[in-house]
Amino acid sequence: EKVLRFAHDNKADMLENPAHAFTGVFKNIVEAASNGEIRVEIYPSNQLGSAKEHIQMVRDGQIQGTLSSTGALAGYYPRIGVLDVPFAFNSNASTYEVLDGSFGKALAADIDASLGDVKVLGFPDTGGFFSVTNSKRAINTLEDFKGIRIRTMTLPTHQKIIQSLGGEAYPLAWGEVYSSLQTGVIDGQMNPIPTVTFAKFDEVQEYLTLTNHLFAPYTLMLNKAFYDGLTDEERKIIHFAAQSGIVAGRGLSRVIEASERGLEGLKKTMKVNALSATERERFREATQPVVIEDIRQVQDGKGVELLDLFLNETQQANDKLYLN
Amino acid sequence: MTIALILVVLLIIGTPVGVALGLAGLAGMFSIGGLHFASLAPAKVFNGLNIFPFLAMPFFILAGEIMNHTGITSRLVQFSQALVGHFRGGLAHSNMVASVFFSGITGAATADAAAFGRTLVPAMVEQGYSRPYACAVTAAGSIIGPTIPPSGLMVVYGSLMGVSIGGLFATGILPGLLICLVCMAIIAVFAKRKNLPKAAQRASLRQLLGHFKGSLLALLMPLIILGGIVSGIVTPTEAASVAVAYALFIGSVVYRNLSFAALFRMLISTAQISAVIYLIIGAASIFGWWLSFNQIPQFIATFISQLSDNPNVILLLIIGLLLVVGMIMDINAMLIILAPVLVPLTEQIGMDPLHAGIIFVLALNISLMTPPVGACLFVLSSVTGEKLERISAELMPFLIGQLILLMFLAFTPEVTLFIPRLLGY
Amino acid sequence: MSRCQRLSSRLSGRINLLNQRVVGVLMAVLLLDVWIAVLDRYLLHWQISWVEELARYIMIWAILLAVPCCTAGREHIGLSTVVQHLPAPVQRGLRILVDLLSLLFFGYLAFSGTELVVKGLQQVSTVFGLPMAYPYGAIPVAFGLAALQSLLALLRDCGRDRLEPAADSEKALQLQ
Numbered sequence: 001e002k003v004l005r006f007a008h009d010n011k012a013d014m015l016e017n018p019a020h021a022f023t024g025v026f027k028n029i030v031e032a033a034s035n036g037e038i039r040v041e042i043y044p045s046n047q048l049g050s051a052k053e054h055i056q057m058v059r060d061g062q063i064q065g066t067l068s069s070t071g072a073l074a075g076y077y078p079r080i081g082v083l084d085v086p087f088a089f090n091s092n093a094s095t096y097e098v099l100d101g102s103f104g105k106a107l108a109a110d111i112d113a114s115l116g117d118v119k120v121l122g123f124p125d126t127g128g129f130f131s132v133t134n135s136k137r138a139i140n141t142l143e144d145f146k147g148i149r150i151r152t153m154t155l156p157t158h159q160k161i162i163q164s165l166g167g168e169a170y171p172l173a174w175g176e177v178y179s180s181l182q183t184g185v186i187d188g189q190m191n192p193i194p195t196v197t198f199a200k201f202d203e204v205q206e207y208l209t210l211t212n213h214l215f216a217p218y219t220l221m222l223n224k225a226f227y228d229g230l231t232d233e234e235r236k237i238i239h240f241a242a243q244s245g246i247v248a249g250r251g252l253s254r255v256i257e258a259s260e261r262g263l264e265g266l267k268k269t270m271k272v273n274a275l276s277a278t279e280r281e282r283f284r285e286a287t288q289p290v291v292i293e294d295i296r297q298v299q300d301g302k303g304v305e306l307l308d309l310f311l312n313e314t315q316q317a318n319d320k321l322y323l324n
Numbered sequence: 325m326t327i328a329l330i331l332v333v334l335l336i337i338g339t340p341v342g343v344a345l346g347l348a349g350l351a352g353m354f355s356i357g358g359l360h361f362a363s364l365a366p367a368k369v370f371n372g373l374n375i376f377p378f379l380a381m382p383f384f385i386l387a388g389e390i391m392n393h394t395g396i397t398s399r400l401v402q403f404s405q406a407l408v409g410h411f412r413g414g415l416a417h418s419n420m421v422a423s424v425f426f427s428g429i430t431g432a433a434t435a436d437a438a439a440f441g442r443t444l445v446p447a448m449v450e451q452g453y454s455r456p457y458a459c460a461v462t463a464a465g466s467i468i469g470p471t472i473p474p475s476g477l478m479v480v481y482g483s484l485m486g487v488s489i490g491g492l493f494a495t496g497i498l499p500g501l502l503i504c505l506v507c508m509a510i511i512a513v514f515a516k517r518k519n520l521p522k523a524a525q526r527a528s529l530r531q532l533l534g535h536f537k538g539s540l541l542a543l544l545m546p547l548i549i550l551g552g553i554v555s556g557i558v559t560p561t562e563a564a565s566v567a568v569a570y571a572l573f574i575g576s577v578v579y580r581n582l583s584f585a586a587l588f589r590m591l592i593s594t595a596q597i598s599a600v601i602y603l604i605i606g607a608a609s610i611f612g613w614w615l616s617f618n619q620i621p622q623f624i625a626t627f628i629s630q631l632s633d634n635p636n637v638i639l640l641l642i643i644g645l646l647l648v649v650g651m652i653m654d655i656n657a658m659l660i661i662l663a664p665v666l667v668p669l670t671e672q673i674g675m676d677p678l679h680a681g682i683i684f685v686l687a688l689n690i691s692l693m694t695p696p697v698g699a700c701l702f703v704l705s706s707v708t709g710e711k712l713e714r715i716s717a718e719l720m721p722f723l724i725g726q727l728i729l730l731m732f733l734a735f736t737p738e739v740t741l742f743i744p745r746l747l748g749y
Numbered sequence: 750m751s752r753c754q755r756l757s758s759r760l761s762g763r764i765n766l767l768n769q770r771v772v773g774v775l776m777a778v779l780l781l782d783v784w785i786a787v788l789d790r791y792l793l794h795w796q797i798s799w800v801e802e803l804a805r806y807i808m809i810w811a812i813l814l815a816v817p818c819c820t821a822g823r824e825h826i827g828l829s830t831v832v833q834h835l836p837a838p839v840q841r842g843l844r845i846l847v848d849l850l851s852l853l854f855f856g857y858l859a860f861s862g863t864e865l866v867v868k869g870l871q872q873v874s875t876v877f878g879l880p881m882a883y884p885y886g887a888i889p890v891a892f893g894l895a896a897l898q899s900l901l902a903l904l905r906d907c908g909r910d911r912l913e914p915a916a917d918s919e920k921a922l923q924l925q
């Protein structure tokens with residue numbers, strides 16, 4: 001019997017968050033298809049540590065698998081920063097297309113090569129596009145951003161995006177975000193919809209704008225030695241279980257967005273608006289060239305190569321029509 | 325089981341709590357997979373402390389140190405005496421009231437116990453109180469400090485469990501005042517029978533105002549902290565740094581008795597006081613990792629929820645567990661190890677996170693006074709030279725009163741949550 | 750007092766003095782850093798990105814570096830009630846054992862912490878983009894010093910109950 005200990009940073013409810021939806025489906029398929037030869041033990045809710053620690057534990061082999069956020073992975077693999085291009089995707093479908101396609105393959109291969117001790121199996125959904133919430137005003141035009149103080153993660157590109165839009169970006173620790181929004185230390189924040197509902201930001205924020213400016217997937221990784229130690233048959237199981245889990249996580253993300261726990265519910269407590277096509281184009285023009293330039297500055301040759309592939313692939317995916 | 329035994333033995337032979345937790349955790353890691361697993365320990369220590377809101381703790385300590393340096397503690401005691409000193413058992417009552425005033429500049433029960441153990445206990449003994457009784461009163465009042473904001477324990481709880489620290493601060497005000505009232509009632513009830521002295525003259529209005537003015541700057545501190553947080557000017561962590569700025573202003577501009585050298589010494593002592601706690605938190609993270617890896621927390625949680633599905637019974641079990649473990653365990657270590665197990669249970673039974681938080685914090689604070697391991701008892705015993713057992717005996721009525729209060733607050737969320745709701749939490 | 754005891758006492762004191770100065774300076778920098786964050790939001794509007802990250806790492810350095818100071822002054826809390834009831838030679842033996850255990854724990858963290866620092870060379874911090882080896886360095890340095898201080902404290906006291914000024918032991922208990 002082989003034990004695959006798998007850690008992630010979200011709650012232990014399959015219907016509550018995409019991470020556990022992935023993990024639950026993955027575990028079910030692996031255990032059933034291997035007829036119990038591989039046992040999957042799940043450690044949700046950061047029980048074993050932070051997302052960054054999970055990566056280190058996978059690399060060192062104390063656990064065998066994790067889903068890591070781009071923020072956590074950036075410390076080990078700075079080239080993940082190429083995903084920070086704002087307004088790169090125009091739909092969820094393009095994110096699937098790009099992350100499952102040749103860019104996803106190239107990225108996974110490069111992470112494997114750079115780290116040397118992990119095997120990347122795919123890029124599950126963390127909950128969808130980033131939106132912006134705030135307590136000042138509905139953001140319909142670029143000008144509406146002026147003077148709004150937005151909390152961002154401590155990622156320079158995230159700060160740059162808000163600043164290019166005309167807002168002010170202040171990094172705050174996650175633990176202080178809710179109360180800071182509540183008391184007005186800051187006016188707004190940016191995160192995917194499930195995070196907004198999960199953290200109950202709707203209680204302390206009035207406006208939700210579906211800017212869809214960023215998409216940050218999880219990176220699904222296993223310990224390389226563990227992966228290499230599997231039989232060919234077992235490896236096949238792991239791969240198709242991963243694929244199904246990724247589909248399930250994406251499905252749940254869309255379901256959450258559409259349900260009471262997503263937009264449907266948020267519409268009752270917040271004023272929700274989407275950007276018009278022309279306005280979205282202005283947002284893109286204001287941010288994308290600046291951020292791309294920044295990314296080019298900090299990335300090495302291989303990173304720039306990945307960036308160009310990413311831009312090219314997103315372009316194609318954005319133009320593509322389903323079954324067409 | 326072996327690991328738990330190792331921990332208990334290490335604690336009994338007097339190993340520092342942090343070292344005991346760390347070694348037991350290391351032994352646990354080693355038993356899973358040898359040095360390969362034990363090598364996780366340094367990262368656990370680092371990441372157990374790599375939490376921004378933890379900063380609030382040293383800053384609140386520093387603010388308290390500076391305020392103390394300015395001599396504000398004795399002003400607060402004088403003001404309390406002017407208020408309630410003329411009753412029978414006047415100094416005992418003053419001790420309680422002074423704890424309430426003092427709470428605004430301290431985040432820790434042991435700070436209160438140490439300061440009053442050195443000043444008020446000798447004063448009480450001189451007036452004819454028995455030493456154990458004087459110590460018991462001081463111990464009972466000492467937990468008002470970490471209940472009324474600021475509170476180091478609330479900072480740790482809030483940052484670990486994702487609960488609003490400002491909200492916890494607001495929730496603590498009422499329970500803190502109630503502890504004072506309950507203890508004063510107990511003092512009053514036994515005052516005649518214990519023949520407590522009644523020494524002071526009733527203060528005139530003019531004297532009262534004079535003492536009030538002398539204490540005003542200290543009394544403003546909690547208002548500045550909570551006001552800064554509630555009004556949205558600062559985050560709780562930043563509020564702590566503002567409290568330091570306020571204390572510095574008072575020390576250097578108002579009282580003018582703060583030198584750079586003294587400030588530098590206080591910066592060092594603040595770091596040392598924090599280091600004692602942080603070592604325990606870091607080591608508890610090692611031990612906690614071993615527990616999590618073996619999925620022991622889930623086992624305990626499942627066990628409790630299998631005993632009953634009645635929310636009231638589950639709440640009682642949680643409180644009971646905290647109090648029992650609190651008899652032998654350090655409260656910060658308990659927070660790291662038990663909160664992730666028990667807080668999800670409170671969610672399951674539908675408790676408001678602020679309500680659950682304050683019950684948690686109160687139960688831990690009460691365990692600072694329960695023998696054999698109770699930090700406040702240790703402090704008082706070491707400061708006054710009184711035997712721990714004799715203090716504990718005199719403490720009983722207060723302990724029972726506080727436990728009844730804890731139960732009352734646990735089962736009346738509408739009372740407990742009144743102030744936070746009023747402030748918009 | 751034997752020569753060895755005097756020597757270790759003096760050495761411990763010397764190291765501690767320097768150690769405390771470094772801690773004091775780091776604490777001052779920490780305070781300034783958080784003040785800047787508040788000023789930035791209301792006055793400067795520089796939208797500084799490094800305040801939070803710098804504060805966390807300086808806090809860890811400052812407070813972990815204070816651990817050896819506490820070790821030198823025997824300020825770490827432990828349960829003394831049980832041991833006090835035992836016969837004097839047993840007490841002395843247990844105190845020596847406890848010092849050795851502290852030495853073991855701190856020593857292991859320092860030793861194993863160097864591996865963490867080596868791993869940290871290949872990991873970069875989010876804002877500064879600097880190797881995580883710098884913040885991780887606090888672990889081997891602080892616990893290495895703590896191990897040294899527990900060794901010196903062991904040689905200095907040799908299991909005897911050290912008569913401390915009361916103020917020191919209170920300090921240790923002041924935050925619970």
Ligand code: NA
Pocket residue numbers: 426427428429430431432468469470471472473474475
């Ligand atoms: Na307080």
Ligand code: NA
Pocket residue numbers: 650651652653690691692693694695696697698699
């Ligand atoms: Na206790």
